[in-house]
Amino acid sequence: MSIYNLFRSLAFKIDPEFVHELSMGSFKVLPSALAGLFNSASLKPQHQLDFAGLKWTGPLGLAAGLDKNAVALSFFSKLAFGAVEIGTVTPKPQSGNPKPRLFRLKEDQSLLNRMGFNNQGMNKVLENILMTSESDRPICLGVNLGKNKVTPANEAPVDYFKLYEKFADHCDYMVVNVSSPNTPGLRDLQQESALAEIFESLASIRQSKPSPLFLKVAPDLPEDGLDSCVNIAKKFNLSGLIATNTTIMPEIGQGGVSGQLLAQKSKEVRRYLLEQLAETPDIALIGVGGVSSFDDLWEFWRLGGKAMQVYTSFIYQGPELLKGVCDGIDQALVKTGARNLNEMLVDYKNLPSDWRS
Ligand SMILES: Cc1cc2nc3c(=O)[nH]c(=O)nc-3n(C[C@H](O)[C@H](O)[C@H](O)COP(=O)(O)O)c2cc1C
Incomplete structure (x- = not known):
């Protein structure tokens, strides 16, 4: 049994949020030792994207x-993640929704959460970033931005402005998040007019402090809602969209569902968005939602996508997931004869259906 499987069999007997806090506390004080213990894969220069x-x-x-x-x-x-996105960070600290608010749906390899943007607020989070020496930070660091629960919808642009200004010089990209189901009214900001107000308010600061900027979308938007996000990305020269956040499944409980129960819906949204973005290669799509193996990356690549993210499958599989991805890339490079991932993805329409060499 791997160390992670042993850890998981014990951890899954305990309250999920407690395990999460305990783990984060341990990762904070013993980063090298624990990364050494858990790590089973290394990224290579040819895996760069x-x-x-x-x-x-x-x-x-x-x-x-x-x-x-x-x-x-x-x-x-120190793990084989290509990038790390922190947050959601709000301008002021907030405690989030009442506990319990995080639940395992083990049989479905899924999670239900209604955390509600619990976070230490932008000043403290920036302090935490700066307290980590540059050599110990991820090569690519993203910061996910959200409005405070108490901020009325019409003042949301002010929150996003403050956050952008705070983090622009200290990360590699930022994400406007209006797609969490756990802040009342937040998802209403996905309407095109509300999104336009947010990005208009960021226009001047984006000129003085340019930084790649993404918009994270919900999987529950109808096609015209997704079209609005694409329009906004084009109109405001966003670096791209991130699809998707968690989905609502009221029959399971209040909050957002992630993992395998989200996978199909998320995949359909990504497929639709990639079609809409096919003519604008400068606008990227970062895929997230139910991603659980190298096969998911391969399928996404064959549609023209590039980078993906994970949360839930990492909880269920641990670092073995990252090992599977690294091994998958190596095999795919052999199969296609490409020297590196960037080269392999140029000709994505001709990638074979099977990546195994
Ligand atoms: C416990 C939990 C907390 C989350 N918190 C945030 C958050 O603060 N901001 C955000 O943009 N997404 C948040 N997400 C959503 C994830 O970033 C991701 O979009 C979603 O879980 C789908 O990916 P997955 O199926 O790999 O988990 C959270 C997900 C979980 C499970």
Whole structure:
């Protein structure tokens, strides 16, 4: 039994949020030792992925929500993640929704959460980033931005402005998040007019402090809602979209569902968005939602996507997931004869259906 499987068999007997906090605390104080213990894969130079002005050291990043406060950057930077996205960070600290608010749906390899953007607030989170020495930070660091629960919808642009200004000089990309189901009214900001107000308010600061900027979308938007996100990305020169956040499944419980129960819906949204973005290669799509193996990356690549992120499958599989991805890339490179991932993805329409060499 691997160390992670042993850890998981014990951890899964305990309250999920407690395990999460205990783990993050341990990763913070013992980053090297624990990364050494858990790590089973290494990224190689040929696994690097360049897109949207970013350099990811591998094609699979850590999604937002796991290290909300940037306390474990040093730990995560030692695992085979190509990028790490912290947050969601709000301007002021907030405690989030009442507990319990995180639930395992083990049989479905899924999670239900209604955390509600619990985080230490932008000042403290920036302090946490800066307290991590640059060499211990991920090569590509993203910051996911959200409005405070108490901020009325019409003042949301002010929150996003403050956050952008705070982090622009200290990360590699930022994400406007209006797609969490756990902040009342937040998803209403996905309407095109509301999104336009947010990005208009960012226009001047984006000129003085340019930084790649993404919009994270919900999997529950109808096609015209997704079209609005594409329009916004084009109109405001965004670096791309991130699809998707968690989905609502009221029959399971209040909150957002992630993992395998989200996978199909998320995949359909990504397929639709990639079709809409086919003529605008400068606007990237970062895929997230139910990604659980190298096969998912391969399928995404064959549609023209590049980078993906994970949260839930990392909880269920641990670092074995990253090993599978690294091994998969190596085999795919042999199969296609490409020297590196960037080269392999140029000709994505001709990738074979099977990547195994
Ligand atoms: C416990 C938990 C907390 C999350 N918190 C955030 C968050 O703060 N901001 C955000 O943009 N996404 C958040 N997410 C969503 C993930 O980033 C991701 O979009 C979603 O879980 C789908 O990916 P997955 O199926 O790999 O988990 C959270 C997910 C989980 C499970």
